[in-house]
Amino acid sequence: MELALLYSGGKDSTLAALLLDEFYDVTLVTGTFGVTDEWEHARDTAETVGFPFERVDLDRGVARDAVERMREDGYPRNGIQRVHDHALERVAEREVDAVADGSRRDDRVPTVSRAEAQSLEDRHGVDYIAPLSGFGRGAVDRLVDATLELDVGPSDEIHRADYEGELRALLADRHGPEAVAEVFPDHEQTRVTGVRE
Amino acid sequence: MELALLYSGGKDSTLAALLLDEFYDVTLVTGTFGVTDEWEHARDTAETVGFPFERVDLDRGVARDAVERMREDGYPRNGIQRVHDHALERVAEREVDAVADGSRRDDRVPTVSRAEAQSLEDRHGVDYIAPLSGFGRGAVDRLVDATLELDVGPSDEIHRADYEGELRALLADRHGPEAVAEVFPDHEQTRVTGVRE
Numbered sequence: 001m002e003l004a005l006l007y008s009g010g011k012d013s014t015l016a017a018l019l020l021d022e023f024y025d026v027t028l029v030t031g032t033f034g035v036t037d038e039w040e041h042a043r044d045t046a047e048t049v050g051f052p053f054e055r056v057d058l059d060r061g062v063a064r065d066a067v068e069r070m071r072e073d074g075y076p077r078n079g080i081q082r083v084h085d086h087a088l089e090r091v092a093e094r095e096v097d098a099v100a101d102g103s104r105r106d107d108r109v110p111t112v113s114r115a116e117a118q119s120l121e122d123r124h125g126v127d128y129i130a131p132l133s134g135f136g137r138g139a140v141d142r143l144v145d146a147t148l149e150l151d152v153g154p155s156d157e158i159h160r161a162d163y164e165g166e167l168r169a170l171l172a173d174r175h176g177p178e179a180v181a182e183v184f185p186d187h188e189q190t191r192v193t194g195v196r197e
Numbered sequence: 198m199e200l201a202l203l204y205s206g207g208k209d210s211t212l213a214a215l216l217l218d219e220f221y222d223v224t225l226v227t228g229t230f231g232v233t234d235e236w237e238h239a240r241d242t243a244e245t246v247g248f249p250f251e252r253v254d255l256d257r258g259v260a261r262d263a264v265e266r267m268r269e270d271g272y273p274r275n276g277i278q279r280v281h282d283h284a285l286e287r288v289a290e291r292e293v294d295a296v297a298d299g300s301r302r303d304d305r306v307p308t309v310s311r312a313e314a315q316s317l318e319d320r321h322g323v324d325y326i327a328p329l330s331g332f333g334r335g336a337v338d339r340l341v342d343a344t345l346e347l348d349v350g351p352s353d354e355i356h357r358a359d360y361e362g363e364l365r366a367l368l369a370d371r372h373g374p375e376a377v378a379e380v381f382p383d384h385e386q387t388r389v390t391g392v393r394e
Contacts (some may be wrong), residue, residue: 001339019328022219023340067213097338105311105330117333128223133302136318139295142198143220145390 001097003129004029006087007053008162009024011144012132013102017051018147019131022102027052031087031163033063038165041191043126047193054087056094062086063163067170070183076167077109083163084110092124099127106137149194154185198294200326201226203284204250205359206242208341209329210299211389214248215344217297217329224249226291227359229286230260235362238388264319264367267380273364274306278284280360281307288319297326304332309314345390355386379383 003020009012015164020026028051030042039055046053060151073079084101084121092101098118103110112120132140144150151158159165164184172180200217204210204225217223225248227239236252243250263276270276281298288296296317300307309317316326324348330339341347348355356362361381 001343019220019391020362022218023344097339105314117302119385121333121335127333127339129333129336131328133331136314136324136326138318139326142294142324146198147220183316 001146002095003027003055003098003100004091004096005149005165006031006044006091006093006099006101007042007086007126008102009048009160009191010102010162011148011150011190011192012104012140013046014049014195015140015144016100016102018195021051022128024098024117027054029091031056031058031083031090033058033060033163033170035060035168035169037093037167039059041159045192049192056087056090058083058087063167063170064139066192067167067174070167071171071175071179074182076164076183079167080163081110085116087163088112088120088128089124092120092126092128094135096126096146096182098127098129099124100131100135103130103133104137104140105135107108147196148192149196151191151193152188154188155188158191160191198222198290199226200295200297201251201288201291201293203228203281203288203296203298204239204243205299205300206239206357206388207359208345208347208387208389209245209301209337210258211345211392212341213297213299213328214246215392217237217326218248219351221295224251224293226251226253226288228253228255228280228287228350230255230257230360230363230367232257232260232363232366236355238356242389246389253284253287255280255284255287256385259363260367264371267364268342268368268376270374271360271379273380276359276364278307279359280364282313284360285309285317286321289317289323289325293323295324295326296321297328299329302332302336303327305390344393344394345389347386349383349385355388357386357388363385
């Protein structure tokens, strides 16, 4: 069965890929608004961990709406959720049996409720799978430690492809760098550099 | 990492075992109230699918309470939930890193909320994992078809070890066979007979 997994190059979506690998033909798919080339980091990580990769182009208007929302809110949560919903829709339009993401049980964002999952499945004739949604934060951390090699660093230095880079760039472009600092507090980011043998 | 999976010999808990197998040392654990020997079916299925097996003895008082609740309700849901909660507690007391069950996204019972999962984890120092909770009914059915060989038949003929047999026996003993027919409507049950190559 063909499965398209929304992929950022981070530890959660990489672990999700490994969990599904034995049961599906997994392709890692990264969305881009065409604002930056950060999707290329996800492509490189996909190659490192040994999965096929595809890029999907997202609607720049969704990014603009998300950025304005984040600026109004003063925090990124609702904007990130809007972008994730849009990316899931775009991936579900593909010719696949199933779509998936790396969302975890304890994530605050993005989340996909049972009703939203069912709606996505019914409208697109695909299965929606969140393989990490039955795992809490501690379980994911322990699995990641046992399975993946990581780089950890500040979120403005570690390049991933989870929309944050593109949304930061758009936000800076429209409202200046101080708006970015306001919306996105400094946090640690991780990038996967390999799979442990 | 050592993981104990609550196991009935049915398709969901068998699929859960296969999903976790690459990441944990999985032991299949079946609870019994000592009312019938149905746990032996789970032991035999565990051997067929190639996992270590252990039995855990459950508190007969919990079964009696559950049976009375089901009789009052006229349906089994709340009684089954009570028994599942008790079994999870007993398994979490073991010397393991993680406990798991086969509950799915679309199951009405048993369910374990995020708050209940967190409470179980904090009190026992284990991870609670529901590997199928990110999969809907359709996705599980398709994975089962691709992965498992099954026997399907009426619920009073296919023997599993998901407490239903023992609760039916207790209910019949206390309130007669007509009480069993009232609480447990006829339904199809499946038993796993092998793993596809």
